[in-house]
Amino acid sequence: MSYLLPSRLTVVAQAGGVLERFWAAYSAGPHAVKELPSTLTAVVAGASAEAGVREAFAQTEGVVLLLTDIEDAQRLAVQLKLRRRQPSVVMRWWDRPANLKPTYRDRLVFNRYTGINFMTSRADLEANVRPPRGGLVVDNPVLLDQPAALGEDSWHKTMRHTLLALTQPTRTDIFGIAKRNHGAIQLTLATHFYCNQDNIDTVTSWLRDFTTLPAEVLDQIQFLIVDDGSPLKYDIPDVDLNLTWVRIDQDIRWNQAGARNAAMLHARAENVVITDVDHAFPEHTVRWLLDHPIKRRRFYKFWRKMPDGSLIKGHPNIFYLARSRFFQLFGTDEEFAGAYGAEDYRFVKNFKNHGTVQSHLPKEVFCIERQLDREKSYHSLVRDLSFNTGVDTRKRLEIDHFGANYGHSRHNYNFTQTVLLDRMRTPTRMPPLDRGWRQRWWLRQFASLLCSR
Numbered sequence: 001m002s003y004l005l006p007s008r009l010t011v012v013a014q015a016g017g018v019l020e021r022f023w024a025a026y027s028a029g030p031h032a033v034k035e036l037p038s039t040l041t042a043v044v045a046g047a048s049a050e051a052g053v054r055e056a057f058a059q060t061e062g063v064v065l066l067l068t069d070i071e072d073a074q075r076l077a078v079q080l081k082l083r084r085r086q087p088s089v090v091m092r093w094w095d096r097p098a099n100l101k102p103t104y105r106d107r108l109v110f111n112r113y114t115g116i117n118f119m120t121s122r123a124d125l126e127a128n129v130r131p132p133r134g135g136l137v138v139d140n141p142v143l144l145d146q147p148a149a150l151g152e153d154s155w156h157k158t159m160r161h162t163l164l165a166l167t168q169p170t171r172t173d174i175f176g177i178a179k180r181n182h183g184a185i186q187l188t189l190a191t192h193f194y195c196n197q198d199n200i201d202t203v204t205s206w207l208r209d210f211t212t213l214p215a216e217v218l219d220q221i222q223f224l225i226v227d228d229g230s231p232l233k234y235d236i237p238d239v240d241l242n243l244t245w246v247r248i249d250q251d252i253r254w255n256q257a258g259a260r261n262a263a264m265l266h267a268r269a270e271n272v273v274i275t276d277v278d279h280a281f282p283e284h285t286v287r288w289l290l291d292h293p294i295k296r297r298r299f300y301k302f303w304r305k306m307p308d309g310s311l312i313k314g315h316p317n318i319f320y321l322a323r324s325r326f327f328q329l330f331g332t333d334e335e336f337a338g339a340y341g342a343e344d345y346r347f348v349k350n351f352k353n354h355g356t357v358q359s360h361l362p363k364e365v366f367c368i369e370r371q372l373d374r375e376k377s378y379h380s381l382v383r384d385l386s387f388n389t390g391v392d393t394r395k396r397l398e399i400d401h402f403g404a405n406y407g408h409s410r411h412n413y414n415f416t417q418t419v420l421l422d423r424m425r426t427p428t429r430m431p432p433l434d435r436g437w438r439q440r441w442w443l444r445q446f447a448s449l450l451c452s453r
Helices: 018-028 050-057 071-083 104-112 122-129 154-167 201-212 256-266 283-291 323-328 343-353 385-402 438-451
Strands: 007-014 038-043 063-068 088-094 116-119 141-143 187-193 221-227 242-248 271-276 298-301 303-305 319-322 357-360 366-369 417-423
Touching: 007 018, 007 050, 007 154, 018 038, 018 154, 038 050, 050 063, 050 071, 063 071, 063 154, 071 088, 071 104, 116 122, 116 154, 122 141, 141 154, 187 201, 187 256, 187 283, 201 221, 221 256, 242 256, 256 271, 256 323, 256 343, 271 323, 319 323, 343 357, 343 385
Parallel strands: 007 038, 007 063, 063 088, 088 116, 116 141, 187 221, 187 271, 221 242, 298 357, 303 366
Antiparallel strands: 242 417, 271 319, 298 319
């Protein structure tokens, strides 16, 4: 998983009720979520549930989950949820139809601020979906009784499925489908290689240099490697990184354009650095990139620090750019594949022609040219720009005479690919809180109306 959701569940149940009996059996059975700490508070008839609810919400860190079949407990939990800065989920257990009036307050309590409404029978579910005239439809239902889909113990299996969905972004669901969430990935560092010599030490050393970065930095970065059909056999390094390793199945000569398109396809961040493997990125540069998301209609080059310490202007094939803009403008043109060069130059021209502004990042945000063993850990392909001159000239002609829809073949992904590895680090933190982000939706819509074309 790419972020941590430390959660604790409290069950406040009417003593002798259906929920108390269910929870006693569920928590002792094979479908209980052992990773989720939980407590059961059984409230005798007539006694107040307030103490159990308040104790649950006294937890200062992580996610509070509260499940109850008592209306007063639910209403109090909603109040405490609204006061709590950390995330909380209120869940209600129904073993009878709700029969609620559609007052404004009850809509808020039972629908907006109650995350799950557990229904024990299909009849109760249908009664809540189609209440008597003037009744309140209860949202966010979960039907526990699912024998047709889940067989025996369907109540227990459905409860496990729901609790895992709430608390484990990375999991295997009740139907055996692997689920993953990469919401915490803020930056993708992508490179590609083709090696037909002795080893891939050039690539593995590029990756290992990043392993010394602090955990809170590594948790936010996806490292993405694309093997452009190398004939070499090798082992993928065992490094504690969010690492995706993709292999293009066909050995297509000078397929840098295809490798970059494949990298963008598998990138999980909007903000992407795509680079040749002969450049490294120091910690201060990586931190700066995490703190400065890309402006979608801009793309950047890096100043390069040379072995003698001097800074020179950016390499023509290293960019910091927005993934969405890359796809909007059809990526790198694979018509150049088969021969060396020109795809990077035409890529830049295509971006500029469509109004994307190129500039250099500040000088302190530099990359470093690496010293590589080009005899043992590189490739031996011949570099000759002349083979692509005709293609590049025709594309310039198309743009000059026919406009925006020309100058790019759009004939991409002319290969198959295999994901050899897709591994995530064990997370070290919850995401930073931003409780007002959703409430600012109207500002974002207003900005879109002002800026849209």
